Amino acid sequence: QVQLVESGGGLVQAGGSLRLSCAASGSIGSINTMGWYRQAPGKQRDLVATMSSGGSTIYADSVKGRFTISRDNAKNMVYLQMNSLEPEDTAVYYCNVRWRGGNYNYWGQGTQVTVSS
Helix, strand or coil, rough: CCCEEEEEEEEEEEECCEEEEEEEEEECCCCEEEEEEEECCCCCEEEEEEECCCCCCCCCCHHCCCCEEEEEEEEEEEEEEEEECCCHHCCCEEEEECCCCCCCEEEEECEEEEEEE
C-alpha cells in the first residue's frame, strides 16, 4: 500500500512564498516520477511540476521561474518551493507518484494553498 502525505499549505499574501512537502511510503518503484498537481474550484486538476527519479523536470508554463521542484530519493520525499505567489495559484495541491508508465499511480489527500491579493 502506497501512501502520500502532503504538508506545508496555508494562507499567504501575493508575492509571498510557501514550501510544500510530500512524504511517500510503501512499496514504490525505484524508477518513478513524483510531482505536484493542483485543482482550483470548478476546474480540472492540472500539472504543476514533476521530477523523475533521474532528475528530469517538467513545469507548467504558468509557474516557470517561480516554482522549484526537488526530491530526496533516499527518503521518498518531494518538495515544491513556491515563490512570488499570485492569487491565481490558489488551489488544492496534490502530490503524485507514478511508475511503470502510469500503471501504478497514487495521489495524496491534497493541501490547500490560498494566496490573497
